[in-house]
Each structure stands twice: as structure tokens, then as C-alpha cells.
Amino acid sequence: MEPILKARGLVKRFGRVVALDHCDFDLMPDEILGVIGDNGAGKSTLIKAISGALSADDGEIWLEGQKVSFTSPIAARDAGIETVYQTLAMSPALSIADNMFMGREIRKQGWQGKWLRRLDRRAMETFARQKLSELGLLTIQNINQAVETLSGGQRQGVAVARAAAFGSKLIILDEPTAALGVKESRKVLNLIQDVKAKGVPIILISHNMPHVFEVCDRIHIHRLGRRLTVIDPKDHEMSDAVAFMTGAKDPT
């Protein structure tokens, strides 16, 4: 089977630091791929290279067999790659609906949209409310409330909902459960399964081994700027994965 996203020989240097050292990457259709690695292994750089937040110095990326080279997050997004960043990338003073549609606002039909460029608030609010309730993640009464008035878990939910609503090819989740409590984490994990059931593959970056081993089909272990190995969580113990990523043990 052909990977939906394939990267070969990615290199990224920051001054004298090598963040990506001829790194390879494969994401198969319909899978949840975990990405784990020690701090400073280059996970974030790898994800940023794929999501267009930075461009690699060398190497190539193919999306569905087509060679791509993203110069901005907008370009990656237009190609169907949605990313939920650890910082969530939301504007605190703007409303939930505004945030969900940031950069892809819906204009009104007819002359108001065409000549006055008027936004169709009702359509955006309805859509946002529907997506949030589909996920059953939130107890939000007012879709127009500012994001800064939401709790951490609710914000995470809005960000994941935004990605799930618009990600057509694949979704990247960077530490989606890091800031959440047990209950909220469970909801996000269920949500990840829901998104997978819709046929959208997911890349999950996380430090939380139980979460990674529970939901992922394969696990990409990143070490010293490159892919060390890919393991099947059903065949390995968590302690093996930790040993691989810290260099305590070599994969055979």
C-alpha cells in the first residue's frame, strides 16, 4: 500500500544544531501513527516541516504520490493537512466561531457577499455549533463567547474540532492531551478514534505512553533527528519503546 504522506531525507539545521538528519517518514491511509521521541529529538521540527510551519533545508515530501513543498501553514492547509498545535493557535479575544473559521470565512450569498464581502455569521455559527456537539466534547452555551473565557480542556476541544471539521487528507495533533485532565483526555482519545473512523489518518505526537499505545496502529520512534524505527504497539511493551527512544536499547 502506498503511504498517503511520505518524506525522504529531510534535513533541517538551526545554526550548528541539526534538528533533522536525513529523516524519513511514512503515514499510511486509515491509520493513527504515533510519533514519540525524547525531548530535543526533533519531533516538533519534523511536524513543522510536514505542516508547512517551516521548510526543510533538504529532502522531499509526497502527499498521495504528488510531490509537495509547503512554504506556509496556509499552503499545507489548502492541501488538506490540518494541524492542532500545542499552543492551539487561537485568538483569545475572538469568538469560537471566528476562531474555527479563521482564514476560511464563509461569505454571504448574493450581492452582500460579492460586493460588500459580508460574512455569513449564521452559517458559520451553525456549522461550528454542529461540529462541537458532534464531538460531544463541550458544554458551551454560546458559540459567540470569546475563546479566552473557555477552560483549557474546552479550548483543546475547539482546536481539535476545527481540525476534524476541515482536515480532508490528514490531521496532525501535537500533544493534544498534555494540558488535560483524565476525563478530558479520554474524550480527546475517543474523538481521535471518531476521526479515524471517518477515514482520515492522524499523526499523534505525545509523551503519554499509555495514550500512544492505546490508540496508535503504528509508532514512529524518533531519535537524534531521524527515524530510529517503527514498531507495532501490539508486539512491544511500553518499556521497549522508552528504551529505544532514549538509546538504552537498539531495535533489532
Next chain:
Amino acid sequence: MSNSSQNFENGLEDAATTVAEFDHHDKGFVAQFHHALHTTPALVPLIVLIAAIVVFGLLLGSKFFSPFALTLILQQVQIVGIVAAAQSLVILTAGIDLSVGAIAVITSVFMGQFTFRYGLPVELAVAAGLTAGTLIGALNGWLVAVMRLPPFIVTLGMWQIVLAANFLYSANETIRSQDIAAQAPFLQFMGSKFKLGGAVFTYGVVFMVILVIVLAYALRSTAWGRHVYAVGDDPEAAELSGVNVKRTLISVYAVAGLICGFAGWALIGRIGSVSPTSGQLLNIESITAVVIGGISLFGGRGSIVGTFFGALIVGVFTLGLRLAGADAQWTYLLIGVLIIAAVAVDQWIRKVAA
């Protein structure tokens, strides 16, 4: 494998579903007021404006509370109001534009000199002035967005450059009001008056009001406006969520330059002549109106309508105190108090009460 490690989640089965809540009935008047301010930031300047009009109306009676006096305030604030609208856009992006006054003056000089020195048709000269304002603004925006220089530094430099260019180009020459009225009255168009009862309006005043309405609409109901707020709030988050931050910033500074061009045109109407030494205080006065109007200097919060009220508050204080026979310094003193109070209120609003 996963089951043994996930056992701690079994405790969730009987977990309570309630979320920590505040007692809603406990929400007192202050909390409700706070919430209202948080959602409608133009409320504070509106209240101050109405209070100021009422107080001066009671103190001075019909001398102040007449259509003539109230519309005189509009005429006196029109230039500051227009420039402050430009300033609001820039401050909403967490920037500041110190070159607004200089741009307004140089565009008025361009309009005058292009007509009188080169004999261009006056409409063309006005269009050229507006274009020049837009280009200077766009250059500011390019330096801020692409070269990533701090807006304060960029516009501080641009202020000096434009002002010096203004004196060099005009040779410090004023074009007299009589000459303009005789040969190119279109330059004074913004100053032409019309009466409605006792109220006197100029086209400059009408332009200011329309400008505020148009900008309020654009900021609220178009994607561009939402992007302006998002960029001011958190540029990195805006970029990651799909906003073209550079293009938004450049467009904001360019539109600000264009509006300053219109202010330059209105300036000719207001003072009658084209003078390279006019409008020196527009920077500070526009920032004052923006701050009193409740727009946060940290960006992303506030509304252009607030700025309009801010400009009017300054106008009401200025005229009211003058009619009351007070020393003009009292006006400055009170405006200083208002500025500090406005920022204090902004800080209070930012303390979020969900």
C-alpha cells in the same frame, strides 16, 4: 496490554458529570457591567461622552446645548477624528503610527502644489495626494511586516522623513486661501458647509461619520476585519490558523495612509489654505482619541466607534471648558486624567470574568 495500564480510568465510570460552576444568581451589578464592557468596549467612552455633554449642558445651558455649538464640536474634531480612525486600525494590530500627522500634511501639500505648481487638474491632484498617502502607508507596512521592524521605530523615522520632505518640497510656502477659492475650490470641498436648522455641517464631518461607519462594518463583518483583530491579538496564532499576517499588516498601514490622505484634504477645507506647518499635533491627538476610545494599545481589542466617541469627548471638553471661561490648560489636564483612567479601565476589562 493497554487494559492493564489504563485501569486508573475505570474510576471514571461513576464520575460526576457536573462541572465547576459559579453561582449565577450571585452575579452582581458590577459583574454584569464588567461583562457588558468586555463584549462592548465602546460603552465606556459613550458613557463618558454622554456624561460630559449633560454636565456641560447643565452648567452652560443653551450656550453649549444648541445645535450650533454641538455641530461646531463635530467640525473641530473632524480632522482628528479622521486621523484617529487610521490610528485605530494600526493600534488594533498592536502597532502604532506616529507618521499619521506628517502623512496628512504632505498629502495636503501635494494636492496644493500639484494644482498650483504643475497646473494639474485639481481632481487629479487630489487623487495623486491620496495615492501618495497610500504609498507612504504601504511602505510603513512593508517595513513592519516584511522587514520585521518595530512599528514605533518605523513610524518615528517615517514621521521625520515625511515632515522634512514636506518642508523641502513645499519650500515652506503656504498657498493662500483666496487663491485656492478663486482657482481650485475643489481643494476646499471638504470644508464646504451646509445647514440643517441651526446645525452646521461640513462635508469633512459627513466624511468622518461615513468613514467610521464603513470601517466599523469592515472590522466587524468582513474576513479582513476579523484578520486585523486576530493579528493584533496574537500574530503567531493568526499565522498558524491561516491568516496571511504580512498582507493584513501591509493593507492596514496602506489603508491608514489613504485615510490620512483624506485627512489632508479635509485639512485644506478646515484651514482654507495649504500650509506645510499645519497639523503638527495630529499624532498625539489621534493617539489620545484612540486611547480614550477604549482601544487597547496591546492590540486586538476595542472598536472604531469607541475612537469616534474618544475624539468627541476631547472636542466636548475643549469647547465646554472654553465656553465656561476656563484656562485652556484645564482641558489638557482633564484629558491627561482621562487617558490614564481609560487605560486603567482597559486593564480592568482584561481581567476576564467568564
